[in-house]
Amino acid sequence: MNQSAKLVLDPAFTVGTVDPRLFGSFVEHLGRCVYTGIFEPDHPCADESGLRTDVLDLVRELGVTTIRYPGGNFVSGYRWEDGTGPVEERPRRLDLAWRSTETNRFGLGEYIAFLREVGPQAEPMMAVNLGTRGVAEALELQEYANHPGGTALSDRRIAHGDKDPYGIKLWCLGNEMDGPWQTGHKTAEEYGRLAAETARAMRQFDPGVELVACGSSNQGMPTFAAWEAKVLEETYDLVDYISLHSYYEERDGDRDSFLASAVDMESFIENVVATCDHIGARLKSKKKINLSFDEWNVWYMNRPNPHPVTDWQEAPRLLEDVYSVTDAVVFGSLLIALLRHADRVTVACLAQLVNVIAPIMTEPGGPAWRQTTFYPFAQASAYGRGRVLRTAVESPVHETAAYGEVPLLHTTAVQDETTGAVTVFAVNRHQREGLPLEIDLRAAGVSTLVEHSVLADADPEARNTLAEPERVVPHPARGTALEGGVLxxxxEPLSWNVIRLGTSSG
Structure with a gap:
């Protein structure tokens, strides 16, 4: 490749400040995410609550903040009270969403205990069932979880061993209610009315509650945009966010299009923002609805499950994708897309956290390890806090079947508001050739190259597995230099890059 890419950074031009909630994740009662994932009482590493301490260590290292629970499709048939009280008295139920048997050994109290063990950065994001249930059940859950005491439901929580309220502020009003696969699927009109009624009632309990209305399950839905418009007409003054969900996979061997998946994600975000602002203008409202991208990942939906599964199993092996270097590069590009829209995407949840299309894998009774996708997320969470800078980019392009002409360089930069340090996140989408890059940093006030970390491999299919848990790890780049304010x-071909730059003072 003869052409190089150029990038100019100037802290005078910013997108917005990153909300820590951008680095959220998701725990659903699906497959082995909960059971033998985060919760395995008989494991040698289990603590007194049944939580796997080896997994807790990796979750902290990953740097997740908000953790959404308990679904997902699961929530639309879930009775929250089944997961409370003495474990031996909890009912076993059929989960229609994933055709599994739910034991309810792990429920609301265990979820809050898990968050507390992860640390103070882990904030609850609770979904209510608006598929088979409604306003009354949402209010009952809110009272059980958040009222200090002196009522039947809050006293029940205290009797169950939790004296202090859970303090859940962020709530999802159902899940993917536009999807025909969803138990209790509704039209936009039906859902909009129910979401408004639920939101209004929950705000009577707590005027400061933060609420997420269901947007489209993906941009390809036939009702996309019309769904958002109708739902927001009903809920605009009652909710704070509308949700987006999107998953990506390589199709028909078209790797160039797969590597450009973030083109679709950025289009999705911008189209939802336009729809939100259109409804706001129609309603003559000065309020801005922000976006909660509360399900995103690489997910191979069209691959057969290599594990034998029968209906109504407990914690079957479902959706246990093993991610390659290529997947990790796409994953990193999706993180870049979220950061590039940090002014409006203020909540995001990687789906999911453990075992199920996850950055962390476990074996029952055995070890836990990091998938390839673990590293981009951990690095973005660690170094992607601060102000996102606008990037003036010149990049060579190439043609893709799905998205047309696409830049080979996908990048963003974040400046630490305390130290002035700048981190550049960059992906080279070319499968075979390196991409020369020049970054003009003369206005940025940085003077030292701290690190240039690369996730790439000569084998684009390289993976971390139980047998080789550290086959793929980031490595230092060669030849990177900062001189005269220019880096x-x-x-490397097909690579995720983190370039950290410091100031003389910090």
């Missing part, structure tokens, strides 16, 4: 580097 020069060559991004």
């Amino acid at each position: 020069r580097a060559t991004l």
Whole structure:
């Protein structure tokens, strides 16, 4: 490749400040995410609550903040009270969403205990069932979880061993209610009315509650945009966010299009923002609805499950994708897309956290390890806090079947508001050739190259597995140099890059 990419950074031009909630994740009662994932009382590493401490260590290292629970499709048939009280008295139920048997050994109290063990950065994001249930059940859950005491439901929580309220502020009003696969699927009109009624009632309990209305399950839905418009007409003054969900996979061997998946994600975000602002203008409202991208990932939906599964199993092996270097590069590009829209995407949840299309894998009774996708997320969470800078980019392009002409460089940059340090996140989408990169940093006030970390491999299919848990790890780049306020580097083919730059004072 003869052409190089150029990037100019100036802290005077920013997108917005990153909300820590952008680095959220998702725990659903699906497959082995909960059971033998985060919760395995008989495991040698289990603590007194049944939580796997080896997994807790990795969750902290990953740097997740908000953790959404308990679904997902699961929530639309879930009775929250089944997961409370003495474990031996909890009912076993059929989960229609994933055709599994739910034991309810792990429920609301265990979820809150898990968050507390992860640490103070882990904030609850609770979904209410608006598929088979409604306003009354949402209010009962809110009272059980958040009222200090002196009522039947709050006293029940205290009797169950939790004296202090859970303090859940962020709530999802159902899940993917536009999807025909969803138990209790509704039209936009039906859902909009129910969401408004639920939101209004929950605000009577707590005027400061933060609420997420269901947007489209993906941009390809036939009702996309019309769904958002109708739902927001009903709920605009009652909710704070509308949700987006999107998953990506390589199709028909078209890797170039797969590597450009973030083109679709950015289009999705911008189209939802336009729809939100259109409804706001129609309603003559000064309020801005923000976006909760509360399900996103690489997910191979069209691959057969290699594990034998029968209906109504407990915690079957479902959706246990093993991610390659290529998947991790796409994953990193999706993170870049979220950061590039940090002014409006203020909540995001990687789906999911453990075992199920997850950055962390476990074996029952055995070890836990990091997938390839673990590293981009951990690095973005660690170094992607601060102000997102606008990027003036010149990049060579190539043609893709799905998205047309696409830049080979996908990038963003974040400046730490305390130290002034700048981190550049960059992906080279070219499968075979390195990409020379020049970054003009003269206005940024940085003077030192702290690190240039690369996730890439000569084998684009390389994976971390039980047998080789550290086959793929980030490595230092060669030849990167900062001189006279200009950084020069060559991004390896098909690579995720983190370039950290410091100031003389910090």
